[in-house]
Amino acid sequence: MDIRQLGINPHHWYVVARSSELQTQPLSVTLWNQAIALYRDSTGKVHALEDRCPHRHVKLSHGRVNGDRLECAYHGWQFKSSGECAAVPYLAANQKLPNCKIRSYPVTEQDGFIWLFPGNVETLDTTSIQPLSISEWEHLNYIATVSTIECNAHYSFLVENLMDMYHGHLHQNWQAWTDAVLEDIQEDDNRVDAHYQAKSYYKIDKIWAISQLFFPALRQLHPEPLNVSYIYPHWVSTLGQYFKIYCLLCPVNQTKTRAYLIHFTSLNAFWRLHKLPVGFRRFVKDSLFGSAQKLLDGLVRQDVQMIEEEQQAYLDHPDRKGYELNRALVSVQKLIKIQAERGLN
Ligand code: FES
Numbered sequence: 001m002d003i004r005q006l007g008i009n010p011h012h013w014y015v016v017a018r019s020s021e022l023q024t025q026p027l028s029v030t031l032w033n034q035a036i037a038l039y040r041d042s043t044g045k046v047h048a049l050e051d052r053c054p055h056r057h058v059k060l061s062h063g064r065v066n067g068d069r070l071e072c073a074y075h076g077w078q079f080k081s082s083g084e085c086a087a088v089p090y091l092a093a094n095q096k097l098p099n100c101k102i103r104s105y106p107v108t109e110q111d112g113f114i115w116l117f118p119g120n121v122e123t124l125d126t127t128s129i130q131p132l133s134i135s136e137w138e139h140l141n142y143i144a145t146v147s148t149i150e151c152n153a154h155y156s157f158l159v160e161n162l163m164d165m166y167h168g169h170l171h172q173n174w175q176a177w178t179d180a181v182l183e184d185i186q187e188d189d190n191r192v193d194a195h196y197q198a199k200s201y202y203k204i205d206k207i208w209a210i211s212q213l214f215f216p217a218l219r220q221l222h223p224e225p226l227n228v229s230y231i232y233p234h235w236v237s238t239l240g241q242y243f244k245i246y247c248l249l250c251p252v253n254q255t256k257t258r259a260y261l262i263h264f265t266s267l268n269a270f271w272r273l274h275k276l277p278v279g280f281r282r283f284v285k286d287s288l289f290g291s292a293q294k295l296l297d298g299l300v301r302q303d304v305q306m307i308e309e310e311q312q313a314y315l316d317h318p319d320r321k322g323y324e325l326n327r328a329l330v331s332v333q334k335l336i337k338i339q340a341e342r343g344l345n
């Protein structure tokens with residue numbers, strides 16, 4: 001089957017929102033054609049229900065949270081986090097609660113994001129299938145910036161973009177690296193690791209080096225290993241020891257993909273900083289949060305444009321083949337096929 005038509009393997013944890021996006025109001029998200037209502041109960045714990053009131057099939061996410069239940073906006077029916085109807089406000093004394101359970105999804109909050117498991121719950125072995133760990137999120141030595149990717153394209157186009165380091169050409173003033181050369185690939189049924197050698201523009205070894213993020217003229221080219229990994233269904237990259245980037249995917253449907261790009265700048269080289277009180281280090285981390293925003297958003301805009309053009313070209317001419325020279329992309333497509341097939345079983 002054509003790779004651009006393939007589904008996802010639902011037996012993985014996907015990211016559906018940032019923690020900060022879900023406050024007291026329910027939030028509607030879509031993961032691979034499934035509309036899902038997220039909400040927090042009275043203790044702040046996140047729950048995920050099918051975003052459909054079984055009474056008249058309107059969106060439950062338009063309702064509100066009532067105690068630990070989600071209440072529909074239309075007639076006020078209430079639902080437990082298990083998906084069972086728990087109350088109908090106008091139920092007569094001789095009427096029973098309707099037996100109209102809706103689907104609930106396993107959901108968890110970890111490292112600043114809300115992770116959801118859309119697969120069959122019986123197949124969820126929580127010891128072997130877990131959300132990707134983003135240890136830098138809490139670590140005091142890493143400064144985070146998050147950019148949201150919304151692109152009208154099949155997720156395979158995004159993953160291929162992220163795994164193809166020969167596209168530094170696109171980024172001109174924004175680029176962090178140049179002259180990438182693919183050296184080696186490791187792959188199995190769950191991941192592809194591509195190792196490139198590249199030249200990096202950044203060296204975050206002095207405190208003033210942070211200003212390289214704002215003043216491109218301060219950058220100096222030097223060789224660094226550039227590793228990119230597709231750890232199905234997400235992506236991780238390191239450029240030398242100073243940068244780590246994650247891309248957490250939420251494929252919306254066959255022609256739409258949402259993702260979060262998280263860029264971490266390491267302060268590991270500043271040993272003096274590490275001797276300061278934890279409260280101060282947290283203050284530094286929090287006040288520098290988002291310091292690479294302009295850079296990251298700029299990169300995302302350029303990538304999204306290319307990815308959407310690829311999707312459009314595919315829709316216009318589905319049979320037209322490209323000329324791919326990067327063997328990492330062959331591995332990526334193979335993995336997407338293996339996983340999509342698994343998802344069917
Ligand atoms: S449609 Fe939801 S309560 Fe009636």
Ligand SMILES: [Fe+2]
Pocket residue numbers: 161167171299303
């Ligand atoms: Fe890019």
